[in-house]
Amino acid sequence: MQRVILHSDCNNFYASVECLHRPEIRDKPVAVTGDAELRHGIVLAKNDIAKKYGVQTGEPIWAARQKCAGLVLVPANFPLYLRFSRLCRQIYLDYTDRVEPFGLDEAWLDVTGSARLLGDGRQIAQDIRRRIRYELGITVSIGVSYNKIFAKLGSDLKKPDAVSVLSKDNYKQRVWPLPAENLLYVGPATKRKLSAFGVHTIGAVANTPAKVLRAKFGKWGDILWCFANGLDTSPVAAFDACTPVKSIGNSTTAPRDLQTPEDIAVVYTVLADSVARRMREQGVWGRTVTICIRDNQLYSITRQCRMERYSDLTSDILHTAMDLFGRVYHWSHPVRSVGLSVSDLIPAAGWAQTDLFRDEHRRLRQERLNRSVDWLKSRFGSYCVRPAVLLTDETLSRFDPKSEHTIHPVGYFRR
Amino acid sequence: MRKVYVKVTADFDPQGRIIPLCLTWEDGAQYFIDRVLDVRPAASMKAGGAGIRYTCRIQGREKYIWLEENRWFVEAKR
Numbered sequence: 001m002q003r004v005i006l007h008s009d010c011n012n013f014y015a016s017v018e019c020l021h022r023p024e025i026r027d028k029p030v031a032v033t034g035d036a037e038l039r040h041g042i043v044l045a046k047n048d049i050a051k052k053y054g055v056q057t058g059e060p061i062w063a064a065r066q067k068c069a070g071l072v073l074v075p076a077n078f079p080l081y082l083r084f085s086r087l088c089r090q091i092y093l094d095y096t097d098r099v100e101p102f103g104l105d106e107a108w109l110d111v112t113g114s115a116r117l118l119g120d121g122r123q124i125a126q127d128i129r130r131r132i133r134y135e136l137g138i139t140v141s142i143g144v145s146y147n148k149i150f151a152k153l154g155s156d157l158k159k160p161d162a163v164s165v166l167s168k169d170n171y172k173q174r175v176w177p178l179p180a181e182n183l184l185y186v187g188p189a190t191k192r193k194l195s196a197f198g199v200h201t202i203g204a205v206a207n208t209p210a211k212v213l214r215a216k217f218g219k220w221g222d223i224l225w226c227f228a229n230g231l232d233t234s235p236v237a238a239f240d241a242c243t244p245v246k247s248i249g250n251s252t253t254a255p256r257d258l259q260t261p262e263d264i265a266v267v268y269t270v271l272a273d274s275v276a277r278r279m280r281e282q283g284v285w286g287r288t289v290t291i292c293i294r295d296n297q298l299y300s301i302t303r304q305c306r307m308e309r310y311s312d313l314t315s316d317i318l319h320t321a322m323d324l325f326g327r328v329y330h331w332s333h334p335v336r337s338v339g340l341s342v343s344d345l346i347p348a349a350g351w352a353q354t355d356l357f358r359d360e361h362r363r364l365r366q367e368r369l370n371r372s373v374d375w376l377k378s379r380f381g382s383y384c385v386r387p388a389v390l391l392t393d394e395t396l397s398r399f400d401p402k403s404e405h406t407i408h409p410v411g412y413f414r415r
Numbered sequence: 416m417r418k419v420y421v422k423v424t425a426d427f428d429p430q431g432r433i434i435p436l437c438l439t440w441e442d443g444a445q446y447f448i449d450r451v452l453d454v455r456p457a458a459s460m461k462a463g464g465a466g467i468r469y470t471c472r473i474q475g476r477e478k479y480i481w482l483e484e485n486r487w488f489v490e491a492k493r
Contacts (some may be wrong), residue, residue, distance in 0.1 A: 021463040023416065083484070087456075087465070136465045137458025 002168075004121040005236060006109040007143045007151035008128060010088065011160035013105035014045035016138040017084050018074045029053055030072045033061055038255045039336075044076055048160070084136060091131055093239060095124055100237040106155075108148050110236035121145075125163040133161060149184060149232045150175060153202075156182065171230055176203025183227055185220070193217070202228050245282055249290070249341020250274045250401035257296050257334035258396070264325060264335065266396045269389055271340040272318035274402040277374055279342060285310035285349075286342035289320045295333035303328045309353065310346055313366050317342060416490045418462035423480070423487040435469055435480055438487070446473050448480075457481075462490040 010016065014032040019025060029050035034040030041061045053068035065071055085104040092099045095118060098110035111124050118124050121144040132140050139161035143154020150166045153175055157164040166174055181191045183202055193216065199205055205213070206228035213221030226232055250271050258264055279286060287310050294300035305324050307316060321340050329335075354360050376385050382400040390397035422439040437447050449472045457468035459481055466483035481488050 023463045135456040
């Protein structure tokens with residue numbers, strides 16, 4: 001049976017929510033930005049008027065201002081966006097339980113089973129579009145198709161506040177002329193490689209023999225070929241399905257450039273504390289520690305190493321990260337931002353192989369210390385107990401990645 | 416239009432329904448709600464916000480009151 005899949009995409013999500021709450025700026029060019037004081041000053045979202053001036057998501061505030069002098073800058077208010085994202089999902093859940101969010105502002109819905117009760121895909125999509133505009137005051141574009149990839153392409157075809165249907169009868173006319181980079185997972189590098197042998201559109205990808213693509217891109221070649229031909233069969237996950245965690249990490253751009261190993265130690269202490277606490281909350285131990293470093297010339301490197309054994313101790317993770325940093329970074333430039341993540345996760349078993357050459361008592365004491373501090377922090381907040389090193393520079397250490405970082409990037413192939 | 420958060424006295428019935436009874440304006444004036452005519456989720460484009468919109472009859476006139484999470488607001492002329 002042919003599936004009916006919707007992909008709903010909130011138009012200029014952050015900017016739309018801000019414009020709803022501030023009627024006075026609705027007819028002006030608006031950009032939602034990160035905090036410039038903390039050097040997070042980039043454009044996170046813009047409205048259609050700002051788009052006409054060429055303002056782009058991800059560019060620094062000064063560059064956006066050069067393009068558009070009257071640009072209204074609005075600081076991001078993430079709790080508000082989370083609320084609207086939740087309200088959108090509540091509306092989707094009125095139509096099906098197969099709602100798979102893709103970030104805050106997008107979601108796939110499989111309404112195959114509701115079609116007999118609530119009308120065909122187009123009718124359901126129109127209903128959702130009208131309800132979101134009326135009930136939430138923002139607009140969505142919805143693509144309706146028989147697979148997730150075409151549904152996503154459909155939601156990009158007509159904006160804002162529109163529904164596009166891509167069926168087996170019309171996809172060759174509507175999807176195939178689109179540029180290849182509109183396809184999920186065709187980024188700048190893949191686009192360049194495709195262009196090199198004359199493939200510029202999705203239709204051209206579809207009509208290239210699969211084995212040619214496979215020779216060029218490996219298994220991704222097959223995947224792209226399936227995507228382009230509408231043969232993707234990946235299901236829309238049930239709303240409450242949880243995917244196993246593969247890694248836990250945090251990163252931050254420091255409020256000022258980090259000049260010395262002491263500065264690095266302060267920031268990594270905060271990151272390691274957040275990562276290790278999240279690991280303990282999830283009940284996992286990890287072994288591979290990955291750090292990424294970006295200098296003030298915006299050149300970045302990522303390096304990883306393995307710990308001797310699986311651990312969830314803050315001190316183990318911190319020491320491994322600092323040790324790795326010392327080995328791979330030679331201070332050619334001051335550091336702008338750093339990240340830390342732990343992968344190769346296993347369920348915390350409660351027992352571990354002891355080691356003749358390590359002080360196991362110390363390890364047990366560390367474990368008890370971590371547990372007590374976790375409890376204090378969950379009760380009195382992240383700032384209630386802190387290592388003394390964090391008091392050396394409060395401007396660097398005064399951030400709380402664990403509770404501030406609530407919006408995670410997602411991938412299409414999560415399982 | 417201005418968005419004005421107001422103090423509301425409401426009735427919580429055993430079924431979980433919330434019915435506003437009386438609202439207190441910024442200047443302290445009290446207005447009793449004669450009747451709730453309609454309840455639905457809706458956005459306020461004029462004041463800017465979204466929530467549960469109550470259409471109420473107050474002193475013979477129909478007025479909207481919104482419940483936004485745990486605060487009530489109305490659209491006010493200036």
